[in-house]
Amino acid sequence: MGLWDYEPPEVDASQFSSTDAMPGTKEKLSVLAERVQKGLPLWHPDDRNGMDQPFRPNKPR
Incomplete structure (x- = not known):
């Protein structure tokens, strides 16, 4: 069924x-999936x- 309470280390x-x-x-779901695969926090x-936050073109992704 999966591990529903998984929290990666800080x-x-x-x-x-x-x-x-x-x-x-x-795109966002892909980023979240990649983070989980790497053991990183989701957020x-x-x-x-x-949607109200502007895109920041000079910020690295």
Whole structure:
């Protein structure tokens, strides 16, 4: 059935990249899947949280 309460170890936000992908998009889901595969936290403090946040073109992904 899966491990529903899995939490990866804490990782400093400087150790992995944030994403500007909009929530719910295939791009965002791909980023989240990659993070899980690498044992990283799902969420980065600088991830785009909603449609009202502007895209930051100079920010690394």
